Amino acid sequence: MVATQDALLAQMRRGTLQYCVLSLLADEERYGFDLVRGLAVSDGMVTSEGTIYPLLSRLRRDGLVESTWQESPTGPPRRYYRLTDAGRAALEGFRLEWRRFRDAVDHFVERTT
Amino acid sequence: MAAKVDKLVSDYLKRLNGELRGLPRARRRELVDEISEHIAEARAGLESENEAAIRTLLDRLGDPEEIAAEARERFGLAPRKVGWKEVGALIMLPIGGVILPVLGWFIGIVLLWVSDAWSTRDKLVGTLLFPGGLLLPLALGVMAEESSGCGTIVNPQLSPQPIGSNCPPADGTGAWEVALVVMLVLVPLVTTVYLARRMRRASSATA
Structure with a gap:
């Protein structure tokens, strides 16, 4: 039972992680390191920081985020990420779906007898 | 001390590059570059660059094998044979x-x-x-x-x-x-x- 629970959690995390990333970018553009540390703040969201980078790469390829290089005060230029219009739309869409799903699951799982 | 720390980092990146075998070359280079930058940023933020701090940093980053597996998953590639x-x-x-x-x-x-x-x-x-x-x-x-x-x-x-x-x-x-x-x-x-x-x-x- 434990094994399948772990697998389920991993799957849920993987499926939702990209929307957490998109959401972090909703208000401002951020660079990779900053994003990664921002995600790590929330317990249970990220097991290994390095795995965010393949995700970012994929989001870029899918056109949900775009990146630009900007000079950094400390050292080499940084790659900054920001949402595209498609990214914004995807995030909005997910928000609606997530609320519905979360409420549905809560309805059963969060029942108090 | 600095040499040992640099070696830890370069070994890590070498391992990462190896694990990413099979991915398109551009993706592979990009990932190694980005993670390399991440490490540089993290190091810059350290109070003291001792071995323990670097090891912690690399641990947080995660095992190169895991990162490569994630990359393969995100790009829809079969696990490398x-x-x-x-x-x-x-x-x-x-x-x-x-x-x-x-x-x-x-x-x-x-x-x-x-x-x-x-x-x-x-x-x-x-x-x-x-x-x-x-x-x-x-x-x-x-x-x-x-x-x-x-x-x-x-x-x-x-x-x-x-x-x-x-x-x-x-x-x-x-x-x-x-x-x-x-x-x-x-x-x-x-x-x-x-x-x-x-x-x-x-x-x-x-x-």
Whole structure:
């Protein structure tokens, strides 16, 4: 039972992680390191920081985020990420779906007898 | 201290690059670059760059195998199977010299060093133990038989049966030579098994 629970959690995390990333970018553009540390703040969201980078790469390829290089005060230029219009739309869409799903699951799982 | 820390980082990045085998070259380079920058940023933020801090940093980043598995998953690639270079090296090193004298083993060496599935240390092990692979004991065995030139003695006029043999009698020195040949056979085989186990593979953890 434990094994399948772990697998389920991993799957849920993987499926939702990209929307957490998109959401972090909703208000401002951020660079990779900053994003990664921002995600790590929330317990249970990220097991290994390095795995965010393949995700970012994929989001870029899918056109949900775009990146630009900007000079950094400390050292080499940084790659900054920001949402595209498609990214914004995807995030909005997910928000609606997530609320519905979360409420549905809560309805059963969060029942108090 | 700085040298050790730099080595930890460069080893990590080398491992990461190796684990990313199979991904499109651009993706691979991009990921290594980004993670390299991440490490640089993290280091800049450290109060003191001691070994413990760097190790913690790399731990938080995660195992290169895990990152590569995630990359494969995100880009819809199947978990990496063993590549042809590695299979080639593992075949040609022990028996390449037998199939195609000298050149065959050499091909194995080239494949071994060109592949990024092994650390430099492992590659040295594979090269030095044992040069020629199984060709050497095989050649020694053949040479030994020919040089002794022994065989059975036959005098057809007396009888069609062999009447004796001029092979040197088995004694202590013969056993020593056998032990040597056995060792020369075992070492390349054991080395091949060692290399096979030390090969960096993609994890099957994504499945």
